[in-house]
Amino acid sequence: MAALEGSNGSSRGQVHARHDEGAELNQQSWPADTLLGRMSTRSREALLELGTAVAYEAQHQVFRQGEESHHVVLLLDGLMKVFVHTEFGRPVLLALRGRGDLLGEISMLERLPHSANVMTCKPAQARLIKNLQLCDFFDRHSDAWAALAGTLGTRLHKADVGRTEFVACPAPVRVGRIIAEIAGAYGIRTAEGLDLDVALTQTELASLAGVSLATFEKTLRLLQQFGLVQRKSRRIVVADLPRLRRFGVLERENPYQYGIVDADVAQS
Known part of the structure; x- marks a missing residue:
């Protein structure tokens, strides 16, 4: 320093x-x-x-x-x-x-x-x-x-939302929401999308989403399969933020349209 x-x-x-x-x-x-x-x-x-x-x-x-x-x-x-x-x-x-x-x-x-x-x-x-x-x-x-x-009220509200999501949301949805939130707030725009150049490991991102590393990696492959994210070396690039945000929202007729199955609802 x-x-x-x-x-x-x-x-x-x-x-x-x-x-x-x-x-x-x-x-x-x-x-x-x-x-x-x-x-x-x-x-x-x-x-x-x-x-x-x-x-x-x-x-x-x-x-x-x-x-x-x-x-x-x-x-x-x-x-x-x-x-x-x-x-x-x-x-x-x-x-x-x-x-x-x-x-x-x-x-x-x-x-x-x-x-x-x-x-x-x-x-x-x-x-x-x-x-x-x-x-x-x-x-x-x-x-x-x-x-x-x-400011403190906003942080408390986010903590309450996070606790609710941990109980109510399928793990892949939580992963999608965390990646979308970080991309929207701190992502660096490139020709390929929003680069999550935040120097966080996948283990840390999984921790932030409240899932295991295995679940995080499984969801990341799913998001990549649907063209929502790309993996560049050790970084994640969000290729389609609007669609990723829709992935993270359960307000749709078919919440399983992106391949979320009952086995994914487990917390980790």
């Missing part, structure tokens, strides 16, 4: 440079369901001036499960994964976080050690903000609390 910013003893010119950088970032378009996407222009500009600018390399451990919480990370560019080590020794991927997301806020609010690991999937740019500094910011910008609450 490399810090990109000077100390508190920065010269006046450096302070102006930092303010200009924050103003430029503030004018960017941020994903609507992220913290930066939900905030007012005034509060977002103030938040972007907090803390220290940092650059992370790929596969950098940002937070460790069980460690004390001293700061949060505001992700400006790149992708990070949130995962836990279970008592059975098998890591479980919980979520992906992209530009505009805040990480470590739960530990800050609860004043507890980190409950999960956070690692970069690819090189990332962020701001490192001390917990006390962020709390003071929220006290001075009351609308920012509403933005944070909205």
Whole structure:
């Protein structure tokens, strides 16, 4: 990790440079369901001036499960994964976080050690903000609390949906939905489709969908057979996102039209 910013003893010119950088970032378009996407222009500009600018390399451990919480990370560019080590020794991927997301806020609010690991999937740019500094910011910008609450509410809703799908949806449908969601949010458009260049293994993707690796690979072959995805080396390319999304939706007369059979309904 490399810090990109000077100390508190920065010269006046450096302070102006930092303010200009924050103003430029503030004018960017941020994903609507992220913290930066939900905030007012005034509060977002103030938040972007907090803390220290940092650059992370790929596969950098940002937070460790069980460690004390001293700061949060505001992700400006790149992708990070949130995962836990279970008592059975098998890591479980919980979520992906992209530009505009805040990480470590739960530990800050609860004043507890980190409950999960956070690692970069690819090189990332962020701001490192001390917990006390962020709390003071929220006290001075009351609308920012509403933005944070909205973000946490969305994550809770997604967790509830995921739990419901785990019980109610056939495993192949869950796999299709996860691949479609990642492609829509983070996929890189190429001539062949949306490239899932997110540096995740198939085991991690299977974990995110709540299926076994064998079920994930079986579904991937099925999706490839129907022309919905292609496999390029170790990466997945979504060739037809609209059709893949239809694959992941049960609102159709025949939910078995893509080859989903009773044996696939098992959770793994």
